[in-house]
Amino acid sequence: MTGEPREAGPLRLGRQSFDVHRRLVMAIVNRTPDSFYDRGATWHEDAAMERVHAVVEEGADIIDIGGVPAAPGSEVDVAEEIRRTVPFVAAVREAYPDIVISVDTWRHEVAREVCAVGADLLNDTWGGWDERLAEVAAEYDAALICAHAGGVPPRTRPFRVAYDDVMADVLDRTLALARRAADVGVDPARILIDPAHDFGKNTWHSLEITRRLDEMVATNWPVLVSLSNKDFVGETLDAPLTDRLAGTLATTAVSAWLGARVFRVHQVRETRQALRMVSAIRREIPPARTVRGLA
Amino acid sequence: MIVSAVLCPSPPLLAAELSGSDPAAAQLREACSAAVATLVASAPDLIAVVGAADRTETWPEDAKANLSAYGGLARSDVTHPAPLAVGLGALLLDENGYAGPRLLRSVGYDEPLSGCLDLAAEISRSAPRVGLLVMADGTARRTLKAPGYLDERATPFDAEIQRAISDADLAALHALDRDLARELMATGWPALQILAGAFGDRQVSTKVRYADAPFGVGYLVAAINAAKE
Numbered sequence: 429m430t431g432e433p434r435e436a437g438p439l440r441l442g443r444q445s446f447d448v449h450r451r452l453v454m455a456i457v458n459r460t461p462d463s464f465y466d467r468g469a470t471w472h473e474d475a476a477m478e479r480v481h482a483v484v485e486e487g488a489d490i491i492d493i494g495g496v497p498a499a500p501g502s503e504v505d506v507a508e509e510i511r512r513t514v515p516f517v518a519a520v521r522e523a524y525p526d527i528v529i530s531v532d533t534w535r536h537e538v539a540r541e542v543c544a545v546g547a548d549l550l551n552d553t554w555g556g557w558d559e560r561l562a563e564v565a566a567e568y569d570a571a572l573i574c575a576h577a578g579g580v581p582p583r584t585r586p587f588r589v590a591y592d593d594v595m596a597d598v599l600d601r602t603l604a605l606a607r608r609a610a611d612v613g614v615d616p617a618r619i620l621i622d623p624a625h626d627f628g629k630n631t632w633h634s635l636e637i638t639r640r641l642d643e644m645v646a647t648n649w650p651v652l653v654s655l656s657n658k659d660f661v662g663e664t665l666d667a668p669l670t671d672r673l674a675g676t677l678a679t680t681a682v683s684a685w686l687g688a689r690v691f692r693v694h695q696v697r698e699t700r701q702a703l704r705m706v707s708a709i710r711r712e713i714p715p716a717r718t719v720r721g722l723a
Numbered sequence: 724m725i726v727s728a729v730l731c732p733s734p735p736l737l738a739a740e741l742s743g744s745d746p747a748a749a750q751l752r753e754a755c756s757a758a759v760a761t762l763v764a765s766a767p768d769l770i771a772v773v774g775a776a777d778r779t780e781t782w783p784e785d786a787k788a789n790l791s792a793y794g795g796l797a798r799s800d801v802t803h804p805a806p807l808a809v810g811l812g813a814l815l816l817d818e819n820g821y822a823g824p825r826l827l828r829s830v831g832y833d834e835p836l837s838g839c840l841d842l843a844a845e846i847s848r849s850a851p852r853v854g855l856l857v858m859a860d861g862t863a864r865r866t867l868k869a870p871g872y873l874d875e876r877a878t879p880f881d882a883e884i885q886r887a888i889s890d891a892d893l894a895a896l897h898a899l900d901r902d903l904a905r906e907l908m909a910t911g912w913p914a915l916q917i918l919a920g921a922f923g924d925r926q927v928s929t930k931v932r933y934a935d936a937p938f939g940v941g942y943l944v945a946a947i948n949a950a951k952e
Contacts, residue, residue, distance in 0.1 A: 500872035590735075630793060632741065632795070635794075636794065
């Protein structure tokens, strides 16, 4: 069960601390030849570093580096995942001493290697499949994302998944993971929860967890959402991969309004703009310039 | 005695409210509906629905699929939730206006072959003229985009199911490798065994109305009728 909400507080990532009203953009940088959206655009290190420069310029707060696509496909073993991610994490750390570096992995062996070269955050999208991941986060004082994948093994697609109450399951699993992470020594200020749209969910489920995101926010664990160009957007709008930005940004705005604090995205500039709009509507930041009717 | 049978798959998208206007899903629903219409038209004394589920069990006659678990709206008329395959079979009967007696049975994923055959015999004895609606799926690994990703063995596995039914060689379904079925996520294996045993040694005529895998899962819709003596 969900228990009493914890006290809301700043989110600590690396050497930085972000208060509860900050909305952070996490830019996806895949070191894969076959991820669903970018199709290998940043498979080569030079191209990947170019993307890092670009997304930093566009205002990314976090760089999320992944070496294994979420979809099933050719095997990527531990050694290969390390080969894809570790040198690149080291290179990004050297180029940007203060940027928050996240690594999208479910494997503790990989986590240990990337933390050793400067990763600040472990993005465990597959929902605690490898229990030792949290121990590595504790060991390196890294942050940890506790996601809901419905208990399915990594790199599997949902097949007729059913939930009595999908949000209840999301809360049960993510809060259990968060509590366990804290128990093994992860700094509670460095733990986030993620409903993980599309993971172990059909489109109806992903829409429902969006609609009910305030229930996750009410726990006061910082909520991350990963919505970018996903199939639930594609199915909702009957839109191909190249035409999902509007749907992604609409979902981003709703999630931000409901209190999500971190947004994992492909399009940094557009997301940043959408989030600034939400922040201004909520009067958390002023508009950039206001002369209309005021002159 | 079982006089006629229909085979349909049991994906949640068989419920129109879950899949909206997807044209491939609509085509599948039409094929299922047309097949079930022939079953209803054969005027059986009773229609038995069989689908694979966690365990072998008899469900209340008014049991329905709990579509809210798959994202549908919660409905107050689902007083007795049935397992997916059984519930979707009941839905097909409802949609075809069938109001006669029905027997809703699930067969466990792990039910041994002998148990499947016992169940077929039991269903056969349940009325003088029984119509059988078997809800069973092929593999879920037909394509790269399939739920279980591509496995090259999936297409031949499904093709053998189709061949056995097209050729009215139902006994051949008994030879489907169960372990392979599990690997290929062919959840319909035990329900297919009931179809294989439904007509005993009698001759049957068959008609395959639909055989495709638009979402990477093998769907087969067919009608099987006992040949006239």
